[in-house]
Structures are given as C-alpha cells and as structure tokens.
Amino acid sequence: MTESETHEQPTAKPALFSRPLPILIFIVIAVILDQAVKIMVDHWLPLQETVPVIPMLALYRTYNLGVAFSMLSGMDGWFIVGMRLVIVAFVLWLWRHTPNHRWLAHLGFALIIAGALGNLIDRFLYGHVIDYILFHTETWSFAVFNLADSFITVGAACVILDELLMPKKAKA
Numbered sequence: 001m002t003e004s005e006t007h008e009q010p011t012a013k014p015a016l017f018s019r020p021l022p023i024l025i026f027i028v029i030a031v032i033l034d035q036a037v038k039i040m041v042d043h044w045l046p047l048q049e050t051v052p053v054i055p056m057l058a059l060y061r062t063y064n065l066g067v068a069f070s071m072l073s074g075m076d077g078w079f080i081v082g083m084r085l086v087i088v089a090f091v092l093w094l095w096r097h098t099p100n101h102r103w104l105a106h107l108g109f110a111l112i113i114a115g116a117l118g119n120l121i122d123r124f125l126y127g128h129v130i131d132y133i134l135f136h137t138e139t140w141s142f143a144v145f146n147l148a149d150s151f152i153t154v155g156a157a158c159v160i161l162d163e164l165l166m167p168k169k170a171k172a
Helices: 020-044 077-097 103-126 147-165
Strands: 051-054 057-064 129-135
Touching: 020 057, 020 103, 020 129, 020 147, 077 103, 103 129, 103 147, 129 147
Parallel strands: none
Antiparallel strands: 051 057, 057 129
C-alpha cells in the first residue's frame, strides 16, 4: 500500500457563498456600497434633471415608489415592504436548500438579497427608493434604476445561468 493510498481524499470545501459568514460579509458590503452611492446621488445629483455620462447613459435622480424598475408603483408602501421581506426570506430558504457546489446560484442569491435589502432600507429611511441610472436614446428610455436593482438583475441571471450551465450531481 502506497502512502497516497493510506490517506483519504480530502472532502471538497463548500463554495464560498454557500457558507454563512462569507455571504453575510458580501451582502453587508454590497448594501453599504448601494447606500453610499444613493446618499451621494441624493446630495449632489439634481432631482429629475438628466446628467449625460456617455451616449445612451445618463444619471437622472428620481424617487421610485414601487419595486425594481418602478414596477408596482401604485401599490401601498407597506405591501411592497412586506413583499420584499417575503422575497428575502424565500431567497434565504433557496440559498439554504441549494447544494454547496452550486456556487453560481449562491452568488446570485447573495446579490438578490443585497439588492432587496438595499431598496428596503431606502423604503424605511425615505419612504421611496432612490433611482439614478438611465439608459436612453432620442426616442426610447429604459426605467430609471439603481445599483440595488442591478444586484437583483445580475443575481437572477446568475441563478438562471446556474440552472442552465452548472452540472447537477446525481442524488445518491
């Protein structure tokens, strides 16, 4: 028997974002970044005035009473808060029940949670969400959004990509 045969293969370490502490640190940093940018935008960017950055991209501070990309803006604020809390709880449940090797899904869940919490903080502090990114042309414009909305969108894309691209381990 060789020396390598006497030692068992080490078990694979769980993916970074499948562990609670790294995901918590990542979420806290993302939320702090989102809030810092929103504070700067709210203090220095003029309200509802386009500030061109590059063709098709401008900064445009506005207040969103709905959810991501101004959806559900006619709904009661407390309904939206409750809905966001349910979404965060559901994504946490998904994160907990997703196998450790599915790192892309775990990253997506962390981004979704960070984005939802960032916008939830706005709702509690200001009664609305601060949006400031505008993609547009002369005849078209996308909904004004923010970094937290971007986290949610990229996070959802990560979860979808994980489902489509990542190998699934067979159940024992």
